[in-house]
Amino acid sequence: MIATLTTGTSGTEGLAHVAETAAPEQRRGGDRPHPARHALGLLLRIVLCLVFGLPLVFMVVSSFKPDLQIFDDLGSFKAFLPTGDISTDNYTGVFGRVPFAQFMTNSVVITVVTVVLGIVVNSMAAFALSRIGFRGAGAVLGIILATLIVPFETLALPLLWWSNQLPFLGPDGISQGWLDTYQVQIIPFIANAFSIFLFYQYFDSIPKELDEAAKVDGAGWFRIYRSIVMPLSGPAIATVAILTFLPMWNQYLWPLMAVQTEELRPVMVGIDYFKQLNTSWGQIMAYATMITAPVLVLFVAFQRSFINSIASSGVKG
Amino acid sequence: MKLTPTTKRVAVGLLAAALPLSMAACTKGGSSSSGGAGGELTMWTHNAGNKAELAAITKIVDDYNASQQKYKVKIQAFPQDSYNQSVVAAAASKKLPCILDIDGPNVPNWAWAGYLAPLDGLDATLSKYLPTVLGKWDNKTYSYGYYDVALVMVTRKTILDKYGIRVPTTDSPWTKDEFDAALTKIKASGDFQNPLDIATSFTGEWWPYAYSPMLQSFGGDLINRDGYKTAEGSLNGPKAVEWATWFRSLVTDGLVPLKSGADPAKDFINGKSAILYNGTWTAVDTRKAFGKDTLFLPPPDLGTGPKIGGGSWQWGISQNCADQAGALDYMKFAAQDKYVASVARDTNNIPATDAAAAQVKGYEKGGENEIFLDYAKKFAVLRPVTPGYPFIATEFTKTAQDILNGADPKQALDQAVKNIDANQKSNGYFQ
Numbered sequence: 001m002i003a004t005l006t007t008g009t010s011g012t013e014g015l016a017h018v019a020e021t022a023a024p025e026q027r028r029g030g031d032r033p034h035p036a037r038h039a040l041g042l043l044l045r046i047v048l049c050l051v052f053g054l055p056l057v058f059m060v061v062s063s064f065k066p067d068l069q070i071f072d073d074l075g076s077f078k079a080f081l082p083t084g085d086i087s088t089d090n091y092t093g094v095f096g097r098v099p100f101a102q103f104m105t106n107s108v109v110i111t112v113v114t115v116v117l118g119i120v121v122n123s124m125a126a127f128a129l130s131r132i133g134f135r136g137a138g139a140v141l142g143i144i145l146a147t148l149i150v151p152f153e154t155l156a157l158p159l160l161w162w163s164n165q166l167p168f169l170g171p172d173g174i175s176q177g178w179l180d181t182y183q184v185q186i187i188p189f190i191a192n193a194f195s196i197f198l199f200y201q202y203f204d205s206i207p208k209e210l211d212e213a214a215k216v217d218g219a220g221w222f223r224i225y226r227s228i229v230m231p232l233s234g235p236a237i238a239t240v241a242i243l244t245f246l247p248m249w250n251q252y253l254w255p256l257m258a259v260q261t262e263e264l265r266p267v268m269v270g271i272d273y274f275k276q277l278n279t280s281w282g283q284i285m286a287y288a289t290m291i292t293a294p295v296l297v298l299f300v301a302f303q304r305s306f307i308n309s310i311a312s313s314g315v316k317g
Numbered sequence: 318m319k320l321t322p323t324t325k326r327v328a329v330g331l332l333a334a335a336l337p338l339s340m341a342a343c344t345k346g347g348s349s350s351s352g353g354a355g356g357e358l359t360m361w362t363h364n365a366g367n368k369a370e371l372a373a374i375t376k377i378v379d380d381y382n383a384s385q386q387k388y389k390v391k392i393q394a395f396p397q398d399s400y401n402q403s404v405v406a407a408a409a410s411k412k413l414p415c416i417l418d419i420d421g422p423n424v425p426n427w428a429w430a431g432y433l434a435p436l437d438g439l440d441a442t443l444s445k446y447l448p449t450v451l452g453k454w455d456n457k458t459y460s461y462g463y464y465d466v467a468l469v470m471v472t473r474k475t476i477l478d479k480y481g482i483r484v485p486t487t488d489s490p491w492t493k494d495e496f497d498a499a500l501t502k503i504k505a506s507g508d509f510q511n512p513l514d515i516a517t518s519f520t521g522e523w524w525p526y527a528y529s530p531m532l533q534s535f536g537g538d539l540i541n542r543d544g545y546k547t548a549e550g551s552l553n554g555p556k557a558v559e560w561a562t563w564f565r566s567l568v569t570d571g572l573v574p575l576k577s578g579a580d581p582a583k584d585f586i587n588g589k590s591a592i593l594y595n596g597t598w599t600a601v602d603t604r605k606a607f608g609k610d611t612l613f614l615p616p617p618d619l620g621t622g623p624k625i626g627g628g629s630w631q632w633g634i635s636q637n638c639a640d641q642a643g644a645l646d647y648m649k650f651a652a653q654d655k656y657v658a659s660v661a662r663d664t665n666n667i668p669a670t671d672a673a674a675a676q677v678k679g680y681e682k683g684g685e686n687e688i689f690l691d692y693a694k695k696f697a698v699l700r701p702v703t704p705g706y707p708f709i710a711t712e713f714t715k716t717a718q719d720i721l722n723g724a725d726p727k728q729a730l731d732q733a734v735k736n737i738d739a740n741q742k743s744n745g746y747f748q
Contacts, residue, residue: 071583097366157409164410179412256399257406262365272396273366277598279580 054080059292063090063285070281090286097283098270099262100290107266107291110185111248117190118244119237125191126199127225131211141200147193153253159188160257184258185266189248195240202236203229238305249295267291358390358643359414361404363630365394373663381650388643390416408432415638416647420522421628422700422710424452424460429704429747433459434636438645442652449627449697450669454704460633461648463657463673464666467692468527468625470614471585471593473607480506485614487691493563496617500572503591511574513567514590517721518577524714525700527594528564530616530624533698535560539713540737545703546746548737552713553730556620561726563619568721575721597689601665615692627697629666667693704747708740 033041057080062070064086073079094100125144129137163178178184206229214224230237252268259265268291274284299306360378364371371394378390393414395403401423407413408430419427427433435457436443443451443461452460477484482499485491491499503512516523529539537557540548551557567573578584585593586606593599594616603611616623632651634644657673660666661680667689668674679686700706716733720726741747 067580068583068586071578071580072587074578097368157406160406160410164412177410179410253402256402260361260393260395260403260407260412262394269396269399272398275396275398276367277596278582278602281580281583 063289090282093283098273103267103270115244122195123199130203360416361414363397363400365396369663373660413635415644425454426704428454428459433633460631462631463660473610490615491617509591511590513592514581515594516581525710526626532560533624534619548734553734625696
């Protein structure tokens with residue numbers, strides 16, 4: 001029974017998925033839109049493309065221009081064109097000013113570890129709340145959801161204090177205080193109320209009869225979680241992964257507070273290296289291009305999942 | 318979405334990678350920041366990304382480490398834009414380093430908050446320093462800086478000649494009427510997008526640093542400096558209201574842009590502005606662009622003489638340093654004139670001592686930068702020396718921005734006074 005469910009795909013049929021609405025079908029089957037309306041829609045889409053796309057174009061193009069030219073080109077369409085004194089000097093300057101490879105490695109490690117552990121921990125929490133049905137599960141869920149209204153800025157100082165008090169078991173034995181480490185940038189962000197809520201919502205839509213059938217076959221709760229519920233939760237996993245990835249990649253305030261050593265800083269803090277009294281705008285654009293590139297590549301690769309996740313969660317990343 | 322076999326393999330692979338990665342990641346940590354134990358003195362500086370100044374400081378540290386065996390200073394550099402947040406966070410978790418640099422006007426607050434320890438035994442050495450580069454509070458010196466910067470009106474001689482505008486000097490600066498007339502004349506020509514750019518796009522400390530000297534030149538101030546108990550009469554008296562009205566008129570008369578470009582110095586070099594109000598840090602780029610045509614003029618006399626902000630980055634030692642004697646030993650070593658000269662030279666700033674100035678090209682008698690030293694000596698006014706300054710600075714910034722955007726000057730200043738007085742009072746006047 002378990003083998004059938006894990007290898008088959010029919011179990012996902014009928015699951016609620018907000019993104020998959022009937023609207024496109026209705027449009028395809030309905031009347032063709034009036035040409036004027038069609039043109040207006042097209043125009044609106046082009047305008048939106050320009051509004052969202054031109055800043056990226058400006059960033060990339062400016063990263064190849066000298067500072068003075070960037071400002072000289074402002075106010076004309078030349079700002080978006082690779083004209084004038086084009087060179088890769090700004091990129092060379094970036095490598096001379098910040099330890100880019102180190103920052104990038106740190107961000108990748110921090111983000112990947114948090115995303116993967118976040119998926120495991122939050123799905124387990126949601127599974128317990130959704131499937132095991134212990135007394136007080138509703139209240140626990142309510143308390144978890146209530147934490148969503150507290151902004152991180154409010155928690156930052158108490159979290160900093162606690163991070164400095166906590167013991168940690170490492171290869172050198174027990175040490176006190178997590179500040180200036182990788183773990184202080186990862187562990188506080190693994191458990192996430194919104195991720196638990198998303199998993200909870202999704203798990204609730206999976207028929208509970210599957211659990212009963214698995215139990216009859218002798219499966220325990222962990223086997224049900226691992227072999228039945230998680231394999232059926234691809235959309236929820238993708239949503240949580242994406243919605244965890246973006247804020248972790250963009251982490252700025254917390255590393256500023258909790259990390260003092262340059263070797264442990266993530267990419268976003270690096271942008272401050274360029275803001276001096278005589279700011280190097282070209283280098284800022286080059287650095288921004290370099291740290292945005294991985295996110296853009298991921299977006300293009302997982303475009304469909306990304307759009308689905310945004311639609312299904314009802315929030316923007 | 319269904320999980321394809323490929324997706325599953327990627328997911329399993331990621332999980333497999335994450336576990337060892339997380340183990341490795343979580344065991345890697347930085348060194349302790351507080352320092353001071355075992356002869357190692359940790360030093361924090363705001364110079365990450367500022368290669369010239371960081372190299373100059375690193376040279377001093379290298380010299381010190383090589384000069385003796387007892388202590389070893391270790392530098393950790395932070396980016397300037399977020400440096401204060403990092404220090405305050407470290408102070409909250411008692412992780413301050415032994416030696417750190419501080420933006421001058423913050424010294425009284427950090428000393429009052431217990432972050433800093435006084436620099437005992439350095440009085441004779443520091444007596445040669447410009448008063449504006451010393452951080453003092455409660456009759457004790459907590460910090461010294463290698464340099465100061467000066468606010469200047471940057472323009473070109475050819476521009477002033479073209480419009481028949483007099484070139485002002487240190488002894489004979491523009492009067493308010495002269496200044497207003499010069500700007501009006503430039504505006505009437507229509508040759509420039511901005512007759513004057515006062516860099517309103519800058520944020521943070523720039524607003525009190527750059528615009529409170531204008532208020533002081535009118536005869537007002539941020540607070541009554543006699544006891545620092547109230548801003549009543551200083552920030553909302555007739556002179557202050559006069560300043561606020563004039564400040565707003567610069568925008569309404571089209572003499573100054575409400576919001577400058579992201580980099581006013583580059584707009585000046587590109588010919589968008591005729592006159593730029595900025596710091597001496599623009600000297601290198603503007604001279605490179607215009608050579609000997611560049612002029613660095615004193616700010617106008619708006620009533621009580623030209624005024625500029627005083628105090629830049631300074632060095633101090635933290636109170637929780639485990640080895641105060643070691644930190645003080647470094648501070649004494651680093652206070653030598655040759656280091657004042659090297660840091661000022663490498664950062665193109667005003668040397669803090671006359672002996673150092675004589676060693677830095679351009680600051681010698683008759684040198685092209687001597688005027689900057691003159692301005693710093695004659696016109697600089699320290700920002701209020703009270704632990705309440707960060708609050709005053711924030712309040713002034715907000716108020717000045719409101720005024721520039723059209724708020725009633727008297728009402729806005731009255732509200733600022735009310736807030737500042739309440740803050741000073743609620744902190745027991747920082748006694």
